[in-house]
Amino acid sequence: MDYEKLLNKAFSEMPERTETSERFEIPKAKSFIQGNKTIFDNFIQIASIFRREQEHLMKFLSRELAAPAQVVERKLVFVGKLGNERINQKIEAYAKEFVICRECGKPDTEFVKKQRFLFVHCLACGAEHSVRAKIV
Numbered sequence: 302m303d304y305e306k307l308l309n310k311a312f313s314e315m316p317e318r319t320e321t322s323e324r325f326e327i328p329k330a331k332s333f334i335q336g337n338k339t340i341f342d343n344f345i346q347i348a349s350i351f352r353r354e355q356e357h358l359m360k361f362l363s364r365e366l367a368a369p370a371q372v373v374e375r376k377l378v379f380v381g382k383l384g385n386e387r388i389n390q391k392i393e394a395y396a397k398e399f400v401i402c403r404e405c406g407k408p409d410t411e412f413v414k415k416q417r418f419l420f421v422h423c424l425a426c427g428a429e430h431s432v433r434a435k436i437v
């Protein structure tokens with residue numbers, strides 16, 4: 302078999318490309334309560350799936366959950382007892398506000414700062430929308 306035939310054969314055997322239109326699945330927090338603290342186990346993984354600074358996500362969660370937080374040994378530790386469901390609601394809120402593109406729904410976005418304003422720029426479709434610059 303010559304090269305061209307081999308190539309054709311290879312192509313014909315490739316699976317049909319399907320459009321990846323399925324919605325982005327927001328990752329779930331794994332957390333547990335230890336004494337009077339709550340340990341958010343996969344915090345760093347979730348920040349990296351979101352492609353966001355750990356600091357930014359941490360501030361958001363800490364404020365939204367009204368619980369002081371800090372990263373200890375690659376886990377986020379909250380002071381206070383927080384149910385897993387509550388943390389997940391806030392992860393979802395964060396994703397909707399700061400990560401997912403409002404045009405195409407994809408999570409491949411980055412922050413762009415323009416003067417005092419902060420935008421979410423979508424790497425998939427190029428759309429841009431402004432978000433609050435400060436979490437206070």
Ligand SMILES: [Zn+2]
Pocket residue numbers: 402403404405406407423424425426427428
């Ligand atoms: Zn987009």
